[in-house]
Amino acid sequence: MSALLTPSRITSLQNRVERLVERFKPWSWLWPPMAFAAGLGSFFLVDRQQWLGVVLALGLLFAWLLLLSEGLISRWLAKRGHPTLPQGVTTFIAQMIHQETLFFTLPFILITTVWNSGQTLFAALVVGMAALSIIDPLYYKLAGRWRSLYFIFHAQCVFLVVLVILPIMLHLTTRQSLLLALVITVLVALPSFWHLLNKRSLKDWCLFFGLTMVLAYAAWFGRIWVPPASLWMTSSALSPAFNVQQRQPQGSIALTPQALQANGLYVYTAIRAPRGLSETIYHAWHHNGTLIDLVELSINGGREQGYRAWSQKLNFPADPSGNWRIDIMTDGGQRLGLLRFNVSDAPGEASIADGHINPSGLSGLNLRRFIPGRSSDVEASNGN
Incomplete structure (x- = not known):
């Protein structure tokens, strides 16, 4: 040498x-x-x-x-x-x-x-x-x-x-x-x-x-x-109803307190991930800055349009008026995206949940989450 x-x-x-x-x-x-x-x-x-x-x-x-x-x-x-x-x-x-x-x-x-x-x-x-x-x-x-x-x-x-x-x-x-x-x-x-x-x-x-x-x-x-460099939220939507077979949000309502109490609300997200990658993500529901629900979902990579996952919130506080934010988070605490909406009785101030799938950034699993003191609070599902 x-x-x-x-x-x-x-x-x-x-x-x-x-x-x-x-x-x-x-x-x-x-x-x-x-x-x-x-x-x-x-x-x-x-x-x-x-x-x-x-x-x-x-x-x-x-x-x-x-x-x-x-x-x-x-x-x-x-x-x-x-x-x-x-x-x-x-x-x-x-x-x-x-x-x-x-x-x-x-x-x-x-x-x-x-x-x-x-x-x-x-x-x-x-x-x-x-x-x-x-x-x-x-x-x-x-x-x-x-x-x-x-x-x-x-x-x-x-x-x-x-x-x-x-x-x-x-x-x-x-x-x-x-x-x-x-x-x-x-x-x-x-x-x-x-x-x-x-x-x-x-x-x-x-x-x-x-x-x-x-x-x-x-x-x-x-x-x-820190952005989750391998995951990307390709689209999202809010809707009062959801077609599980077609995995499509449906319907349109103004988000007043009465409408939320009567219909609940679906949040739909499509997450793109590399083929072969399995991830756990969360829909974190915040009301006026306070976390009130955390919904766990599992996704798999490989679908070009994104792996479609959704959650439904059924029960809301006695007075749900105010600002709401849904953070889409990885298991490691990195944010994939966020959705904001406003709940109000005042005309013109309530957000509209119209089921329109908005692009983001450039057999399903069903489970129920229970919050102490409330039952049947959030339902989460996902599918490819």
């Missing part, structure tokens, strides 16, 4: 890499749109051509392994007196991998973001990171001067790639993917704080451990702001 890694051969290999990088640089502007197109194609073709998503995901994982091992390889070569790649070359390679990651995952984030929620901030963060990765002066300043921020930037890219590819490759649920992505991100982000501490002191070790726990808790607490 040592005979193969002679200084002359390593120097020759280094020169070849440098020449290859110099030849590629004038064409590097093509890399982001190609990665974006690959991500867009993977998102929409993953059901019909699942191999495409798997191949792209494997390639992305391989690139990340190279990036993560670059520091170890450089130190190993330096200890043995071998030359290493110049900082500019390694930073350029890292930039290409960051661009590949950000622009590949960007379609998943943009399409699955619930834009009238806090997820907009997360999507804006990813867009900002993608823009920074293609602005060379800012990116190289980040990599050279602000190493802590650079580690955090890198950790966020790791979070994105794990969040997106695990449901595609391993059919993990969004909850499993989110938990694993958070754990890996915390581990990758730790080097950004490591050099700030004196590891010789027990006090500093305890502080470092506490900082790790705070970082992990903050990441988990903010999960509701």
Whole structure:
């Protein structure tokens, strides 16, 4: 092995890499749109051509392994007196991998973001990171001067790639993917704080451990702001009746207190998921900001128009007037979508539940949920 890694051969290999990088640089502007197109194609073709998503995901994982091992390889070569790649070359390679990651995952984030929620901030963060990765002066300043921020930037890219590819490759649920992505991100982000501490002191070790726990808790607490990159609510509707055989909402009423008490209300959602993925979602009913019902439903991926699921609320409070919100949530606490309506006796203020299926974003199972003090409160069903 040592005979193969002679200084002359390593120097020759280094020169070849440098020449290859110099030849590629004038064409590097093509890399982001190609990665974006690959991500867009993977998102929409993953059901019909699942191999495409798997191949792209494997390639992305391989690139990340190279990036993560670059520091170890450089130190190993330096200890043995071998030359290493110049900082500019390694930073350029890292930039290409960051661009590949950000622009590949960007379609998943943009399409699955619930834009009238806090997820907009997360999507804006990813867009900002993608823009920074293609602005060379800012990116190289980040990599050279602000190493802590650079580690955090890198950790966020790791979070994105794990969040997106695990449901595609391993059919993990969004909850499993989110938990694993958070754990890996915390581990990758730790080097950004490591050099700030004196590891010789027990006090500093305890502080470092506490900082790790705070970082992990903050990441988990903010999960509701993270779009479920593998799930997408394709359509939704509110209606006073429902055709179970055709899985179609029906009827139209003004949502007055009397109408709700007499008819109840159906909420219909269609959720798109990759083929082979089984998920648990929830319809969370809120009245004037207070959660009053949580309905569990199971969905399966593979249907292009989305897996159709619905729930019916039968009993309402004595005075149901006010603002209502139905959050469509994953088992991991990520929001898929939300529906709002207003209940009122005043003319023109009551929302209309007309059964119209509105597009969202760009043998059924029957079960009953019981709330203490009330019976037969909510019925939930779903079907493909």
